[in-house]
Amino acid sequence: MEFEATIGLEVHCQLGTNTKLFCGCTTLFAQEPNSQTCPVCLGHPGTLPVLNKKVFEYAVKAGLAIGCDIQKFSKFDRKNYYYPDLPKAYQITQFDKPFALKGGIEINIKGNKRVVKLERIQIEEDAGKLIHTADGSLVDLNRAGTPLIEIVSDPDMSTSEEAYQYLVNLKKILKYNEVSDCEMQEGSLRCDANISVKPIGQKELGTKVEVKNLNSFRYVQAAIDYEIVRQIQDIQNGNKISQETRLWDVDNGVTEPMRSKEGAHDYRFFPEPDLPPLILTDKEIEKIKSTVAEPPLKRKERFISELKLSEYDASILTEEKPIADYFENALKEFNKPKEIANWISNDISSYLNEKKIGIDQFPVSIENMTSLWKLIDDGTINKKIAKEKVFPLLVESNKNPSEIIESEGLAGKNDSDEIRKWVEEAMAKNQKAVDDLKNGKDKAKGSIVGMVMKASKGLANPQIVNKIIDDIINS
Amino acid sequence: MIDFYKTSAVEIAKNVKSGEWKAVDIAQTYLDRINDKNKSLNAFIRIYDDVIESAQAIDDKRNNGKPLGNLAGVPIGIKDNMCEKNRLTTACSKILSGYKPPYNATVIDKIEQQDGLIIGKTNMDEFAMGSSNETSFYGAVNNPFDTDRIPGGSSGGSAVAVSAGLTPLSLGSDTGGSIRQPAALCGVLGMKPTYGRVSRYGLMAYSSSLDQIGPFARYSEDAALLLNSIAGYDNKDSSSVDIEKPDYLENKITSLKGKKIGIVRSFMDEGLSTEIKTTIENNVIDVLKSLGAEIIEVELPHSKFGIAAYYLVATAEASSNLGRYDGIHYGFRSENINDLESIYVNSRSEGFGPEVIRRILLGTFSLSAGYYEEYYNKATKVRRLILNDYISAFKNVDAILTPTSPTCAFKKGEKSSNPIEMYLSDIYTVCNNLSGLPGISFNCGFSKEGLPIGAQFTGNVFEENELLQLVNIFEKNSSHHLTTPNI
Numbered sequence: 001m002e003f004e005a006t007i008g009l010e011v012h013c014q015l016g017t018n019t020k021l022f023c024g025c026t027t028l029f030a031q032e033p034n035s036q037t038c039p040v041c042l043g044h045p046g047t048l049p050v051l052n053k054k055v056f057e058y059a060v061k062a063g064l065a066i067g068c069d070i071q072k073f074s075k076f077d078r079k080n081y082y083y084p085d086l087p088k089a090y091q092i093t094q095f096d097k098p099f100a101l102k103g104g105i106e107i108n109i110k111g112n113k114r115v116v117k118l119e120r121i122q123i124e125e126d127a128g129k130l131i132h133t134a135d136g137s138l139v140d141l142n143r144a145g146t147p148l149i150e151i152v153s154d155p156d157m158s159t160s161e162e163a164y165q166y167l168v169n170l171k172k173i174l175k176y177n178e179v180s181d182c183e184m185q186e187g188s189l190r191c192d193a194n195i196s197v198k199p200i201g202q203k204e205l206g207t208k209v210e211v212k213n214l215n216s217f218r219y220v221q222a223a224i225d226y227e228i229v230r231q232i233q234d235i236q237n238g239n240k241i242s243q244e245t246r247l248w249d250v251d252n253g254v255t256e257p258m259r260s261k262e263g264a265h266d267y268r269f270f271p272e273p274d275l276p277p278l279i280l281t282d283k284e285i286e287k288i289k290s291t292v293a294e295p296p297l298k299r300k301e302r303f304i305s306e307l308k309l310s311e312y313d314a315s316i317l318t319e320e321k322p323i324a325d326y327f328e329n330a331l332k333e334f335n336k337p338k339e340i341a342n343w344i345s346n347d348i349s350s351y352l353n354e355k356k357i358g359i360d361q362f363p364v365s366i367e368n369m370t371s372l373w374k375l376i377d378d379g380t381i382n383k384k385i386a387k388e389k390v391f392p393l394l395v396e397s398n399k400n401p402s403e404i405i406e407s408e409g410l411a412g413k414n415d416s417d418e419i420r421k422w423v424e425e426a427m428a429k430n431q432k433a434v435d436d437l438k439n440g441k442d443k444a445k446g447s448i449v450g451m452v453m454k455a456s457k458g459l460a461n462p463q464i465v466n467k468i469i470d471d472i473i474n475s
Numbered sequence: 476m477i478d479f480y481k482t483s484a485v486e487i488a489k490n491v492k493s494g495e496w497k498a499v500d501i502a503q504t505y506l507d508r509i510n511d512k513n514k515s516l517n518a519f520i521r522i523y524d525d526v527i528e529s530a531q532a533i534d535d536k537r538n539n540g541k542p543l544g545n546l547a548g549v550p551i552g553i554k555d556n557m558c559e560k561n562r563l564t565t566a567c568s569k570i571l572s573g574y575k576p577p578y579n580a581t582v583i584d585k586i587e588q589q590d591g592l593i594i595g596k597t598n599m600d601e602f603a604m605g606s607s608n609e610t611s612f613y614g615a616v617n618n619p620f621d622t623d624r625i626p627g628g629s630s631g632g633s634a635v636a637v638s639a640g641l642t643p644l645s646l647g648s649d650t651g652g653s654i655r656q657p658a659a660l661c662g663v664l665g666m667k668p669t670y671g672r673v674s675r676y677g678l679m680a681y682s683s684s685l686d687q688i689g690p691f692a693r694y695s696e697d698a699a700l701l702l703n704s705i706a707g708y709d710n711k712d713s714s715s716v717d718i719e720k721p722d723y724l725e726n727k728i729t730s731l732k733g734k735k736i737g738i739v740r741s742f743m744d745e746g747l748s749t750e751i752k753t754t755i756e757n758n759v760i761d762v763l764k765s766l767g768a769e770i771i772e773v774e775l776p777h778s779k780f781g782i783a784a785y786y787l788v789a790t791a792e793a794s795s796n797l798g799r800y801d802g803i804h805y806g807f808r809s810e811n812i813n814d815l816e817s818i819y820v821n822s823r824s825e826g827f828g829p830e831v832i833r834r835i836l837l838g839t840f841s842l843s844a845g846y847y848e849e850y851y852n853k854a855t856k857v858r859r860l861i862l863n864d865y866i867s868a869f870k871n872v873d874a875i876l877t878p879t880s881p882t883c884a885f886k887k888g889e890k891s892s893n894p895i896e897m898y899l900s901d902i903y904t905v906c907n908n909l910s911g912l913p914g915i916s917f918n919c920g921f922s923k924e925g926l927p928i929g930a931q932f933t934g935n936v937f938e939e940n941e942l943l944q945l946v947n948i949f950e951k952n953s954s955h956h957l958t959t960p961n962i
Binding site: 048 | 556557558564566571574576577578580675676677678679680682683684710711712713714791792794795798799800801803804805815819839842843844847851
């Protein structure tokens with residue numbers, strides 16, 4: 001019997017506000033335990049939550065960017081359960097009226113584009129964390145009350161590759177809209193996968209297994225692959241799949257049942273009486289909509305169709321929004337997309353990688369960067385010198401490139417007489433190349449050009465050099 | 476020395492402000508009286524040992540030429556469920572033994588801003604769950620009119636504090652009648668403001684959608700004075716309402732001409748003690764009529780579901796609100812523990828009293844999967860219907876007059892074994908909480924046994940001023956409120 005898998009993903013994304021969801025504490029990562037807390041997020045008796053409006057704005061922006069139906073009425077609910085990292089013994093979340101429904105994420109599997117459908121997005125608060133030591137468990141509530149959105153997909157995927165792409169593209173959208181830094185290592189993006197298998201063609205879904213502890217997209221992919229095989233084998237061996245939560249064991253590349261004696265939880269959801277419903281007007285939605293970034297995939301397609309960039313270049317340029325923005329801002333000053341793309345994907349990227357910084361911290365202003373490109377373009381300086389000599393000085397000083405060229409004497413030599421002299425000297429020293437050239441061996445030109453460049457310290461305009469060589473040979 | 480404890484809070488504040496009286500002298504008078512009387516009443520469970528210093532600070536402030544606030548030097552008792560920074564606040568529960576909040580409730584800040592003098596914490600039913608003040612971890616409170624009887628609850632200590640002249644003012648909280656019923660049973664005035672009028676920030680939640688803080692006083696003017704200080708929008712409480720707040724001490728009325736007072740026939744018949752009925756008819760209705768008010772019958776047909784709806788909503792929210800008392804973060808932790816579950820189970824089983832456990836279990840049940848629709852959700856629909864009844868009634872009347880409690884103060888232990896009968900003590904008060912409307916209970920006479928009888932006005936939303944004015948004009952035309960217990 002042939003089987004097919006059904007996969008749904010739940011992504012928890014920390015919204016990038018400076019303060020928590022219901023109090024004024026900061027959301028800074030890696031601080032002294034319990035230092036980022038107040039009576040509200042510590043769950044002291046008598047305290048009350050007050051919604052951080054910025055969180056709601058970010059959440060709605062994320063929802064709009066994912067194409068969701070933003071709900072004009074939504075509300076918070078309490079999810080009641082006991083755990084030491086949950087100081088109120090309930091999590092404030094959204095149960096039956098989340099703020100965003102539907103929407104979808106585009107994926108492209110071997111040229112087949114389709115949209116993975118979303119069920120909902122809800123706003124909720126994070127819990128704290130437990131640190132287990134030899135002397136017992138310690139509670140750190142710095143993270144308690146951190147704003148999250150939970151993005152729940154429909155069970156609309158069937159392979160780990162689809163899931164991987166869904167996550168990559170979802171993350172890209174969230175980052176593009178600057179609602180989250182999506183740092184998986186810091187826990188600001190977390191993913192749980194729901195996986196089931198069924199015989200191909202069967203309508204009803206198989207029993208679903210939830211896999212947690214997936215700290216990278218590659219783990220998600222690996223865990224899904226593992227689960228599909230495990231579940232199919234179990235069924236073929238005549239076993240029943242039990243509805244359970246399993247953890248991904250990174251070291252052994254397997255999923256293991258989570259040790260928990262609890263059966264199905266009854267969270268006793270009910271509307272949070274301490275918070276009014278969330279009401280949005282069309283006007284407010286429109287206002288947030290105007291801040292939503294162009295979707296990265298759309299931008300990429302635009303770069304290919306309108307700017308005639310290659311798929312490869314467009315991919316690199318749209319990988320991160322600040323890069324795409326830099327590119328487009330530069331384009332306004334210097335209308336040669338391919339040239340800019342090359343600079344960004346080579347020289348600029350190498351510099352950023354070496355310094356481990358983002359393009360938002362790139363020291364050269366768009367004005368100075370585009371000036372340099374213009375100087376190359378009009379022949380004031382040759383490209384090799386620009387890349388090897390001017391660019392390193394430019395990133396150091398962010399000075400006007402003309403000044404650098406001037407003070408360093410790096411301007412290209414365009415004077416034909418001067419260049420002719422160098423060419424003649426080179427030819428005199430290399431009769432064989434001259435003979436070869438005269439016999440139609442064009443490759444020989446390179447060695448003469450090389451000698452001229454050496455003699456001119458790289459400053460001779462290569463186009464003029466070539467022209468003069470041709471003139472002499474053909475005369 | 477003047478018998479300050481018979482003096483109104485308005486008078487005290489005025490004279491301390493002017494420098495006529497010293498806050499220290501007033502504080503000492505009250506402390507002496509508390510020392511003398513509290514033992515037999517158990518109204519205060521904690522008296523602060525720095526009260527005289529705080530009073531001195533108020534006098535010093537004035538001596539330094541700084542103006543004093545509107546509560547200048549007025550001693551105030553605070554129910555034990557309102558957080559005071561670094562002062563024990565326990566909701567009279569073992570589970571909060573030793574708990575000192577790291578912050579002040581908004582009402583505490585507001586009282587301190589007005590130079591009120593907080594004396595200590597008053598006794599209450601554990602977590603405000605009770606109508607007799609018998610569920611307190613610190614023992615029952617005695618009614619000053621008959622110490623064998625209960626003072627009502629849950630704010631029994633705050634009611635007794637004012638009734639017995641231990642403080643001119645106190646704060647209580649009212650979830651189903653917890654200010655108004657003990658006020659009635661102790662012969663003082665008690666008001667539950669409109670939901671959202673006073674910030675709940677720092678009030679240990681029992682039922683978040685019903686809880687409201689309010690004043691106890693002997694005189695309506697004193698209640699107005701305290702309400703002036705504590706009412707108003709608070710950005711720390713999303714359920715507090717951002718609308719203008721009147722000066723509750725202004726615009727006193729001198730006649731009831733043109734006023735329409737509603738009475739609810741069904742509230743005056745079944746289940747009400749005849750003595751209370753005739754007292755309200757003779758002492759209140761007749762006075763109101765004589766002052767020119769028109770008495771109109773109104774109907775609140777859904778109020779008969781009030782108690783049922785109340786005990787579903789309140790216990791459901793309580794089951795969630797009280798989850799945080801888990802033995803992990805603060806307060807009491809059982810010594811009998813060996814794993815996480817035993818910390819939870821034993822700390823809570825040992826830390827909560829039986830009435831609290833009963834209500835947590837009730838609430839947990841009514842929120843359970845499969846029962847939510849039938850219980851909690853249905854109860855929220857009943858709330859809406861009750862509010863609609865009031866909205867219709869207020870088209871025809873300015874306020875509604877009802878009894879506060881079906882009986883006078885009963886004997887201690889009399890209803891402890893019958894929770895349903897105890898719950899019915901709130902039959903005339905819960906509908907205000909379910910609908911959010913303000914209610915005020917005031918003394919209108921005494922039973923043959925000399926026990927106070929209370930009557931209640933219910934007003935439209937944010938019509939606290941209307942209620943205070945009605946009681947004020949009643950006080951001017953009667954003297955029941957001046958009768959103090961013989962202790």
